[in-house]
Amino acid sequence: MPDVFDVLSRDHAEVKRVCTELEEGRPPPSGEDGRRLRKNMVEQLIIEESKHEAVEEEYFWPTVRELVPDGDRLADHAVAQEQEAKKTLNDLRHAEAGSDRFEELLASFIAEGREHIAYEEDQVWPELRKVITQERAQDLGRKLEEGKKRAPTRPHPNTPPTPGVLKGAGAAVAMADRVLDKVTGRGRG
Numbered sequence: 001m002p003d004v005f006d007v008l009s010r011d012h013a014e015v016k017r018v019c020t021e022l023e024e025g026r027p028p029p030s031g032e033d034g035r036r037l038r039k040n041m042v043e044q045l046i047i048e049e050s051k052h053e054a055v056e057e058e059y060f061w062p063t064v065r066e067l068v069p070d071g072d073r074l075a076d077h078a079v080a081q082e083q084e085a086k087k088t089l090n091d092l093r094h095a096e097a098g099s100d101r102f103e104e105l106l107a108s109f110i111a112e113g114r115e116h117i118a119y120e121e122d123q124v125w126p127e128l129r130k131v132i133t134q135e136r137a138q139d140l141g142r143k144l145e146e147g148k149k150r151a152p153t154r155p156h157p158n159t160p161p162t163p164g165v166l167k168g169a170g171a172a173v174a175m176a177d178r179v180l181d182k183v184t185g186r187g188r189g
């Protein structure tokens with residue numbers, strides 16, 4: 001059964017793969033079709049990233065805070081990185097595909113995203129591995145997978161990054177994201 005590290009690794013690998021693909025696609029293709037394709041890839045990245053960070057906020061960081069000595073410091077740093085990335089992604093969503101600004105924001109996100117992933121994998125995971133039981137690691141993996149099904153698909157930089165976002169007011173936000181996605185066909189390439 002996949003545990004928390006398996007689930008998060010899979011997400012990270014996917015984000016890194018898309019980032020590399022977007023980098024290799026530089027300079028961005030000219031023409032309407034090329035621009036649309038690139039915009040769609042970025043949109044898919046935003047959806048995956050938004051869901052991933054939302055479930056980390058909901059389940060992963062509270063566990064780190066609870067179990068890891070010094071967990072608060074590690075979680076605070078990572079959550080601050082996540083908030084920065086959300087701002088970048090939110091700006092990116094509203095930038096015009098093909099513009100210099102769009103490419104600059106994308107490059108910023110790729111750099112921030114890689115740094116954040118490295119921080120989690122190299123600084124946080126080893127500490128959590130030392131203290132988490134196999135049972136709890138699997139249970140957490142399950143919660144993350146389940147949570148992603150109802151997580152927001154857009155960055156919400158003004159929503160506080162505290163647990164409870166997938167419940168309470170955040171649930172309405174996530175629902176609105178999904179309704180909009182359905183109406184606009186977003187995330188279906």
Ligand SMILES: [Fe+2]
Pocket residue numbers: 053056078082116120
């Ligand atoms: Fe994260």
Ligand SMILES: [Fe+2]
Pocket residue numbers: 008012052056117120
């Ligand atoms: Fe992560």
